[in-house]
Amino acid sequence: MTIAPEEKTIAAAVTGMRPQHLTVAADAIRSYEATRRAFLKGGAALGGALVVAGIAGPNGEALAQAPGANLPANPGAFVRIAPDNTVTVIIKALDKGQGVTTGLTTIVADELDADWSQMRAVFAPADHRLYNNLLFGPVQGVGGSTTIAGSWLQMRKAGAAAKQMLIAAAAAEWGVPAAEIRVARGVVSHGGRQATFGQLSAKAATMPVVADPALKGPGDWTLIGKDGATPRVDSLAKTSGQATFSIDVRRPGMLTALVAHAPKFGGRVRSFDAAETRKVKGVVDVVEIPSGVAVVARDTWSAMKGREALKVTWDFAAAETRSSEAIMAEYKRQAASRGLSAGRRGDAAQGLSRAAKVIEAEFEFPYLAHGPMEPLNGVIERRADGGIEAWAGFQFQTVEQATVAAICGVAANQVQLNTLFAGGSFGRRATPTCDYVSEMAHILKATGYRAPIHLVWTREDDMQAGYYRPMVYHKVRAGVDAQGRIAGWEHRIVGKSILIGSPFEAMMVVNGVDATTVEGANDTRYDIANLNVEVHNGREGVPVLWWRSVGHTHTGQVTEVVMDELAQAAGKDPLAFRLDYLGKAPRDAAVLRLAAEKAGWGQPLPAGKGRGIAVHESFRTHVAMAAEVTVDGGKVKVDRIVAAVDCGIVVNPDIVRAQIEGAVGFALSSVLRNRLTLKDGEVQETNFDTFEPTRMSEMPKVEVHLIASTEPPTGIGEPGVPLVGPAISNAVFAATGKRPRSLPIDLNQLGGA
Amino acid sequence: MLTLDINGRSHQIDADPDMPLLWAIRDHANLTGTKFGCGKALCGACTVHVDGQAVRSCSLPAGDAQGRKIVTIEGLDGRVAEAVQASWRKLDVVQCGYCQSGQIMSAIALLSENRTPSEDDINNAMDGNICRCGTYVRIKAAIQDAARSLA
Numbered sequence: 001m002t003i004a005p006e007e008k009t010i011a012a013a014v015t016g017m018r019p020q021h022l023t024v025a026a027d028a029i030r031s032y033e034a035t036r037r038a039f040l041k042g043g044a045a046l047g048g049a050l051v052v053a054g055i056a057g058p059n060g061e062a063l064a065q066a067p068g069a070n071l072p073a074n075p076g077a078f079v080r081i082a083p084d085n086t087v088t089v090i091i092k093a094l095d096k097g098q099g100v101t102t103g104l105t106t107i108v109a110d111e112l113d114a115d116w117s118q119m120r121a122v123f124a125p126a127d128h129r130l131y132n133n134l135l136f137g138p139v140q141g142v143g144g145s146t147t148i149a150g151s152w153l154q155m156r157k158a159g160a161a162a163k164q165m166l167i168a169a170a171a172a173e174w175g176v177p178a179a180e181i182r183v184a185r186g187v188v189s190h191g192g193r194q195a196t197f198g199q200l201s202a203k204a205a206t207m208p209v210v211a212d213p214a215l216k217g218p219g220d221w222t223l224i225g226k227d228g229a230t231p232r233v234d235s236l237a238k239t240s241g242q243a244t245f246s247i248d249v250r251r252p253g254m255l256t257a258l259v260a261h262a263p264k265f266g267g268r269v270r271s272f273d274a275a276e277t278r279k280v281k282g283v284v285d286v287v288e289i290p291s292g293v294a295v296v297a298r299d300t301w302s303a304m305k306g307r308e309a310l311k312v313t314w315d316f317a318a319a320e321t322r323s324s325e326a327i328m329a330e331y332k333r334q335a336a337s338r339g340l341s342a343g344r345r346g347d348a349a350q351g352l353s354r355a356a357k358v359i360e361a362e363f364e365f366p367y368l369a370h371g372p373m374e375p376l377n378g379v380i381e382r383r384a385d386g387g388i389e390a391w392a393g394f395q396f397q398t399v400e401q402a403t404v405a406a407i408c409g410v411a412a413n414q415v416q417l418n419t420l421f422a423g424g425s426f427g428r429r430a431t432p433t434c435d436y437v438s439e440m441a442h443i444l445k446a447t448g449y450r451a452p453i454h455l456v457w458t459r460e461d462d463m464q465a466g467y468y469r470p471m472v473y474h475k476v477r478a479g480v481d482a483q484g485r486i487a488g489w490e491h492r493i494v495g496k497s498i499l500i501g502s503p504f505e506a507m508m509v510v511n512g513v514d515a516t517t518v519e520g521a522n523d524t525r526y527d528i529a530n531l532n533v534e535v536h537n538g539r540e541g542v543p544v545l546w547w548r549s550v551g552h553t554h555t556g557q558v559t560e561v562v563m564d565e566l567a568q569a570a571g572k573d574p575l576a577f578r579l580d581y582l583g584k585a586p587r588d589a590a591v592l593r594l595a596a597e598k599a600g601w602g603q604p605l606p607a608g609k610g611r612g613i614a615v616h617e618s619f620r621t622h623v624a625m626a627a628e629v630t631v632d633g634g635k636v637k638v639d640r641i642v643a644a645v646d647c648g649i650v651v652n653p654d655i656v657r658a659q660i661e662g663a664v665g666f667a668l669s670s671v672l673r674n675r676l677t678l679k680d681g682e683v684q685e686t687n688f689d690t691f692e693p694t695r696m697s698e699m700p701k702v703e704v705h706l707i708a709s710t711e712p713p714t715g716i717g718e719p720g721v722p723l724v725g726p727a728i729s730n731a732v733f734a735a736t737g738k739r740p741r742s743l744p745i746d747l748n749q750l751g752g753a
Numbered sequence: 754m755l756t757l758d759i760n761g762r763s764h765q766i767d768a769d770p771d772m773p774l775l776w777a778i779r780d781h782a783n784l785t786g787t788k789f790g791c792g793k794a795l796c797g798a799c800t801v802h803v804d805g806q807a808v809r810s811c812s813l814p815a816g817d818a819q820g821r822k823i824v825t826i827e828g829l830d831g832r833v834a835e836a837v838q839a840s841w842r843k844l845d846v847v848q849c850g851y852c853q854s855g856q857i858m859s860a861i862a863l864l865s866e867n868r869t870p871s872e873d874d875i876n877n878a879m880d881g882n883i884c885r886c887g888t889y890v891r892i893k894a895a896i897q898d899a900a901r902s903l904a
């Protein structure tokens with residue numbers, strides 16, 4: 001079998017996919033051999049068309065765009081300066097609210113010395129040759145709070161090189177030395193002469209590109225890190241109903257499709273009866289696809305009514321039929337025996353044998369739905385030239401492009417993906433299996449490509465058709481010696497791996513240990529001499545996925561609650577106790593001190609109120625949070641959250657603050673009440689009544705304090721989330737003497753101290 | 754055939770009267786600023802004004818909206834709307850933005866009736882509008898800012 005070169009390249013790109021967000025990215029560059037192995041393992045999961053491309057050689061593109069590569073400046077790919085004096089930045093990453101459209105535009109604008117008012121942004125086409133995530137390898141996609149960290153140098157170079165071209169154009173036009181030309185706030189000048197970017201744009205485009213332009217230093221930045229200098233570029237569109245999400249795409253003749261999914265995971269269609277469905281006004285077609293039965297109609301309401309009338313007989317032979325309780329019971333049985341070694345320092349067992357006080361703590365975490373406000377959806381059609389065009393909040397463009405190509409039987413370069421604003425993701429749109437994008441392509445194909453298809457998932461589909469934060473069980477035995485020092489810490493984790501069985505397995509799973517299950521526990525920044533972390537992988541048939549901050553959603557809770565308990569056992573102040581173990585982690589110590597100071601740590605609170613603190617690093621960003629709570633009649637009300645953040649150089653301070661505020665709002669309901677449960681294998685929660693996100697009246701006051709830093713920028717979309725649970729849990733303990741461990745907090749289940 | 758007055762224009766819509774107003778607005782009138790979040794009056798993403806009141810359009814049959822004045826985010830005008838949108842922009846409230854049409858419609862309905870809302874008034878008026886991105890701190894601040902500018 002021969003394949004087109006383009007197909008080969010795409011497949012090679014998929015093989016090199018590095019979900020760097022899954023781990024602390026210190027070990028950025030891995031060998032080509034590892035990349036190749038990952039591909040060989042992962043190809044099958046992505047569809048047969050890709051398997052053949054494992055032959056891509058070591059001199060291929062995968063290496064040319066290796067992670068961390070310092071590529072030559074490519075302003076043509078990222079910056080467009082138009083005669084009308086607008087400057088448009090091409091955004092290679094999905095913006096699902098985290099603000100990268102503004103962030104990447106800020107970086108370019110600063111190097112370019114543009115005026116903020118002339119800046120615009122558009123989303124890049126899917127093209128891994130130009131727009132790969134430099135922290136993932138040769139694949140376009142975002143996740144793991146990598147966008148600013150991974151684009152920082154690339155975007156600065158693009159802006160700086162574009163400025164050099166404007167200067168060169170002015171120098172040629174005016175016959176003056178380039179070195180004497182100044183650029184400020186969108187104006188190029190020499191003595192009394194000046195020109196706008198727009199006036200110089202045509203000539204600048206003909207100037208040579210400097211591969212390694214000089215970059216500005218922090219002292220010369222006019223936008224980066226400057227409060228108020230860079231209002232969000234999407235504010236106007238998103239406050240006037242004009243921003244286009246994929247749910248808003250309208251194509252001529254477009255039909256809307258809903259899919260009836262099996263009510264148990266792993267269920268398959270045995271047969272279906274669409275007679276009643278076809279009688280529903282507006283229903284156009286009913287087709288079977290691998291994941292269920294699609295009802296295709298002229299509008300969403302008709303498709304909903306049609307789906308309600310559909311009778312499907314399911315085959316549950318291979319389906320998961322247990323309840324979440326039964327699966328948790330199985331986890332607890334597994335935790336009784338030794339697991340795979342995920343990290344070891346010193347000798348925990350021996351340390352514990354010397355302990356004066358030992359605590360044994362169990363933590364349970366439920367499955368959680370992501371619940372992005374915009375339900376999953378996308379539009380797809382066949383173009384007149386035979387190519388495929390699709391619109392969605394694409395998050396793993398290269399994989400999604402390859403998947404659509406494989407299903408529709410075209411080359412990947414015949415698949416045009418239009419990435420639009422996404423109404424939230426929280427990890428849900430970064431699905432290695434491309435679940436909903438595959439459905440789009442399958443329905444288009446099954447309906448004979450006769451009309452554009454808009455696949456829409458309802459909220460019930462979002463809750464019930466899969467991909468959740470894994471259910472997890474932790475068991476910790478830890479103790480302090482007679483001096484109140486940590487003597488040993490044994491830690492067992494049981495949960496389903498996100499990566500085993502996915503295309504990332506070979507890359508991110510070492511000796512059976514999935515980094516995303518143990519991150520934040522096996523690499524804790526606390527200097528604990530005797531630590532032993534083990535893991536058992538759950539094997540249930542429930543689809544699991546990264547959920548905003550991934551493994552840190554549970555390891556942060558466990559580590560920070562146990563630290564609080566150890567401080568209590570040692571008779572020490574929780575802040576001072578933590579600082580004793582952060583001598584080698586100065587950035588964590590600094591955020592912890594700052595949060596404590598701003599929160600008024602140590603100052604008394606009225607009865608019924610409590611203050612708790614936590615610190616955790618994730619995605620190379622250091623965050624501490626102090627929470628103040630009121631506990632009244634078994635109900636927890638969070639009054640105030642004070643956060644301190646070190647994410648390196650801050651590009652947009654207000655967006656960093658917004659992401660921490662948002663992390664609190666997002667995580668709070670998972671701390672207070674959210675759980676997704678299975679009965680006989682069927683998800684019990686259906687909508688925002690039974691899985692209720694945080695509402696305004698519950699939202700605490702949030703203060704965010706930023707550490708000034710000269711370190712390279714790191715992510716901010718996720719790192720606030722892991723702190724919300726432990727800061728609140730520790731505050732509840734301070735208020736009540738009851739020690740919450742599991743999430744969501746259930747005060748009725750807790751005994752006294 | 755239904756006749757709906759949306760944003761001061763009469764729309765002829767070929768649908769049964771039981772179709773929720775949301776889908777008449779989005780799929781038939783092709784005004785997509787009003788969003789679908791839950792379909793069950795639980796999230797407020799679909800909030801529009803019907804005769805000046807904030808209404809969850811996903812749960813109002815289009816037939817019942819006939820003969821009433823429907824305003825969507827695209828049809829806003831007037832001092833309160835301008836003040837609310839200006840405050841939203843000034844404070845950079847939005848993140849993903851998907852809930853924000855509904856939030857803004859609820860906020861305008863609140864401030865149209867109550868120019869000096871207390872914090873409790875704001876919570877009561879806005880608690881039906883979910884923001885999964887958690888922008889509540891700023892939504893509240895923007896409503897307070899708009900109230901000040903209208904005073």
Ligand code: FES
Binds near residue numbers: 788797798800812
């Ligand atoms: S879509 Fe109407 S309230 Fe959620």
Ligand code: FES
Binds near residue numbers: 851853888
């Ligand atoms: S801004 Fe994303 S749901 Fe509100």
